[in-house]
Amino acid sequence: MPDFLHALSNPDIAFLRYALIAGLMASIPFGIIGSYVVTRRISYIAGAISHSVLGGIGLAIYLKTALHISWCDPMCGALAAALASALLIGFVSMYAKQREDTVIGAIWSVGMASGILFIAKSPGYIDAMSYLFGNILLITRNDLFVIGGLNILILLICILFHDKFLAICFDEEFAILRGINVKFYYLLLLCLTALTIVLLVRIVGIVMVIAFLTLPAAVGGHFSRRLSFMMFISAAICMSFTFFGLWASYSWDLPSGSTIIVFAGLCYILTAIASQFLKRRKKRIS
Amino acid sequence: MTENNGSIIKIEKMRFAYYNEIPVLEDVNLEIPANSSACIVGPNGGGKTTLLKLILGLLHPTSGKIEVFGSSPEKARTKIGYVPQYTAFDPMFPVSVMDVALMGRMEKHRFGFYSKADRRKVLEIFDEIGAANLKDRSFSELSGGQRQRILIARALVSDPGLLLLDEPTANIDPAVEEQIFDILRKLEKKLTILTVTHDLGFVSSIFQTAICVNRKIVIHPTSQMTGERIQEIYGRKIRMIHHNHDCGGHNA
Numbered sequence: 001m002p003d004f005l006h007a008l009s010n011p012d013i014a015f016l017r018y019a020l021i022a023g024l025m026a027s028i029p030f031g032i033i034g035s036y037v038v039t040r041r042i043s044y045i046a047g048a049i050s051h052s053v054l055g056g057i058g059l060a061i062y063l064k065t066a067l068h069i070s071w072c073d074p075m076c077g078a079l080a081a082a083l084a085s086a087l088l089i090g091f092v093s094m095y096a097k098q099r100e101d102t103v104i105g106a107i108w109s110v111g112m113a114s115g116i117l118f119i120a121k122s123p124g125y126i127d128a129m130s131y132l133f134g135n136i137l138l139i140t141r142n143d144l145f146v147i148g149g150l151n152i153l154i155l156l157i158c159i160l161f162h163d164k165f166l167a168i169c170f171d172e173e174f175a176i177l178r179g180i181n182v183k184f185y186y187l188l189l190l191c192l193t194a195l196t197i198v199l200l201v202r203i204v205g206i207v208m209v210i211a212f213l214t215l216p217a218a219v220g221g222h223f224s225r226r227l228s229f230m231m232f233i234s235a236a237i238c239m240s241f242t243f244f245g246l247w248a249s250y251s252w253d254l255p256s257g258s259t260i261i262v263f264a265g266l267c268y269i270l271t272a273i274a275s276q277f278l279k280r281r282k283k284r285i286s
Numbered sequence: 287m288t289e290n291n292g293s294i295i296k297i298e299k300m301r302f303a304y305y306n307e308i309p310v311l312e313d314v315n316l317e318i319p320a321n322s323s324a325c326i327v328g329p330n331g332g333g334k335t336t337l338l339k340l341i342l343g344l345l346h347p348t349s350g351k352i353e354v355f356g357s358s359p360e361k362a363r364t365k366i367g368y369v370p371q372y373t374a375f376d377p378m379f380p381v382s383v384m385d386v387a388l389m390g391r392m393e394k395h396r397f398g399f400y401s402k403a404d405r406r407k408v409l410e411i412f413d414e415i416g417a418a419n420l421k422d423r424s425f426s427e428l429s430g431g432q433r434q435r436i437l438i439a440r441a442l443v444s445d446p447g448l449l450l451l452d453e454p455t456a457n458i459d460p461a462v463e464e465q466i467f468d469i470l471r472k473l474e475k476k477l478t479i480l481t482v483t484h485d486l487g488f489v490s491s492i493f494q495t496a497i498c499v500n501r502k503i504v505i506h507p508t509s510q511m512t513g514e515r516i517q518e519i520y521g522r523k524i525r526m527i528h529h530n531h532d533c534g535g536h537n538a
Contacts (some may be wrong), residue, residue: 170386226381
């Protein structure tokens with residue numbers, strides 16, 4: 001551990017510090033949006049959105065390298081693809097409920113496939129692995145500003161509309177009956193999920209997004225009686241996952257994203273077992 | 287528009303079918319006057335819940351007309367307090383009793399959080415229905431009867447003119463059921479109540495009118511529904527009844 005802390009202050013390996021700052025900052029929206037995703041049970045939608053992101057990244061790389069459109073950055077492509085698939089899934093689930101899972105599956109795999117095709121046709125070597133499994137160590141100073149900006153945006157919207165989001169997660173029908181524009185808020189929630197996923201892809205990669213969005217919230221859910229507290233505790237858990245995951249990955253020279261996810265998975269299993277145990281004991285006492 | 291000559295719900299020649307198939311409801315004419323209360327009874331699949339959803343504007347009639355408070359159900363919606371069955375909820379959802387009850391006032395602010403006035407109103411209603419001791423609990427740790435009571439509170443905090451309940455005593459043990467009846471008896475003096483129920487004991491003890499729904503509807507005054515009369519019609523003990531008579535031969 002002292003080695004790791006020392007390395008954080010070493011100016012020669014600034015990337016490690018950036019990685020940690022990015023992970024800690026992004027933990028706040030992960031905790032908030034993850035709690036909505038878990039309670040509203042839309043983690044499969046989150047999965048589809050995250051995989052469609054590769055399509056956007058691929059297209060952006062292709063436009064940039066093959067067609068020389070220089071402003072086209074992979075992050076822009078990721079953002080556009082995530083928002084587009086969030087809206088598409090949202091509209092389908094509102095207007096053709098029984099087909100929702102088919103569309104989710106289609107977006108999931110077509111998004112990935114088109115991404116791979118674009119990358120294959122782009123000149124030069126592009127490492128798709130770092131998008132699939134994340135590479136927190138490639139985060140630059142500029143990324144920190146992007147992450148910070150998205151952070152503030154997500155936080156602000158969630159503070160303004162938390163009451164409405166809670167209501168549609170808990171009982172959508174009742175929210176409709178109170179005259180709330182449920183379709184608007186549901187789409188807004190999906191778009192926020194999409195934004196969060198773009199942040200996550202940067203840190204843990206496309207494949208592991210669902211885990212990082214749902215595991216901290218699931219761990220937090222064991223200790224929470226209110227959604228707002230669940231968000232707070234999941235954000236804190238996300239931060240500790242990032243910190244200890246990075247530490248382990250630095251100490252034993254392991255891929256950062258995967259280390260963080262395996263660590264998160266272990267914690268989830270342990271807390272699930274512990275909470276079962278506590279429940280049983282509580283029953284025996286009462 | 288005013289409240290349409292004192293009637294809160296007015297349904298004329300309404301017909302409803304899902305996807306143009308066999309109608310679930312047909313030839314429905316119904317008028318619920320202000321300050322009256324009624325229960326909706328009928329066999330499973332007879333269209334009770336469908337009728338409720340049509341009144342709430344969650345479904346739209348295939349033909350005919352529904353007016354609630356003199357306007358369309360969508361416009362009148364916020365004047366209705368709706369109480370769904372508590373079993374419809376995720377039992378693990380992390381939400382407090384206060385949070386749930388506050389949802390009844392969610393349309394009163396556009397941004398930000400619930401006001402002090404909202405909280406005061408919730409506490410007032412909790413006192414009224416005897417749920418004040420539950421206010422700091424988590425919704426998921428409540429018993430079925432307690433949850434149902436909180437859902438009634440949620441419907442009441444918006445000061446509705448009409449209260450709609452979907453089988454408020456389903457899956458609740460008889461002792462707690464009686465408490466829910468007491469709440470409804472008290473409320474009945476103040477507002478119009480319409481409740482779907484299987485329990486015909488319920489019918490005669492609280493409501494003036496029973497609306498029998500089985501594709502068509504027939505309205506009975508509950509004064510005709512004494513215990514003996516019910517047993518005569520249904521041939522079994524009241525609590526176990528399945529409502530499947532033809533309501534006086536209208537389906538001939």
